[in-house]
Amino acid sequence: MADLEQALAEVAAEMAVSEDRGEVATYIPQLGRVDAKKFGIAVATNDGRVLTAGDADEPFSIQSISKVFTLTLALGEKGDALWKRVGREPSGNPFNSIVQLEHESGIPRNPFINAGAIVVSDILLAGHQPRETIGEIVHFLRFLANDEAIVVDREVAASEQATGYRNFALANYMRSFGNLTHAPELALGVYFHHCAIAMSCRQLALAGRFLANGGRNPDTGHSVVSPERARRINALMLTCGHYDGSGDFAFRVGIPGKSGVGGGILASVPGVASLAVWSPGLNANGNSKLGSLALEKLARMMNWSVFAPRG
Structure with a gap:
């Protein structure tokens, strides 16, 4: 070695x-x-x-790397009940596939593809405002890294929100199946911002x-x-x-x-x-x-x- x-x-x-x-x-x-x-x-x-x-x-x-940490937080809140709304299998498809979501009745294949992470964001909202939930995610990362300098890149978040049409489609599609409990734009607000953490x-x-x-x-x-x-x-x-x-x-x-x-x-x-x-x-x-x-x-x-x- x-x-x-x-x-x-x-x-x-x-x-x-x-x-x-x-x-x-x-x-x-x-x-x-x-x-x-x-x-x-x-x-x-x-x-x-x-x-x-x-x-x-x-x-x-960090983009989708943030999904590791949001999953950790969501499991802390929901435990194994989370797996009723998100699967645990490899997707075998691109991270923003809509076709797969249609075949599986609005249940994302796993929490690391975009649809799965949007559901996790919805779970973390739990009746809060997106700003509060985003703050909790950033606080968790600062705690883990022991570094208060970690922030959301607001320009990246705005860029994602302005061009995230496929993610809006995924969120609305899951809402039609009842797999989002908040308005799609609220869950997406959390999603876009935690992906934009620098x-x-x-x-x-x-x-x-x-x-x-x-x-x-x-x-x-x-x-x-x-x-x-x-x-x-x-x-x-x-x-x-x-x-x-x-x-x-x-x-x-x-x-x-x-x-x-x-x-x-x-x-x-x-x-x-x-x-x-x-x-x-x-x-x-x-x-x-x-x-x-x-x-x-x-x-x-x-x-x-x-x-x-x-x-």
Whole structure:
């Protein structure tokens, strides 16, 4: 097994000179303005170390990575009753598919596709105003990362709201089946804003530590979720975290991960470390092209696959 600091430096150096970096998301105008040459990576180990390389301290739009944290909050409020409204199976379809939702009577396949995350946003509203719910989500992330600098990028949120026609269609369709209890525009207000949260790789890796540490914050020993719930969230990340590219990510990288169209990926090596990587260019499935490759190389060098023998 390689030395972690050396392996991280080697991976970052290789990514820095890569010419095939994918394409930035342009359907959200603000994301289309991000420099495709950016690359950052951070690893927060369970023994308290934080190692970084590249643009690891530059905030970026975490987009669908936020769905890991909203799911965690919603499970805390509803427990297993949540699964009556959202499934737990890989989608096999693009993240914004309407066809699949029609076939399944308004029940999203999993909480990480757009429709599923809109239902989770509806659950978190629970009669509150969107502003209050968004504030709770941001507060939760600040608590996990121990960093008050985490904020919503208002320009990205406005950009998403102005162009999110497919998401409006998904929300209205689920409302017609009775799977949204609030007005679609209210659930979408929460959804657009939590996707527009800006964080750095360092902040994300720190926020995700509870997933790699049996549900506990390794700094304080505070229980964020039960060990069983941490295992289940990790399982959903492994099977559903990269949309219709989830199987390929599990095959190549072999650790739980959740991507976002801002080019970020949050990953977990249970018992070892939390990782975050950012490279804005995306592959055909809407996942970070170099981010996926970097995690594949680092996991191989460190023997971090959940399918590899330990010891």
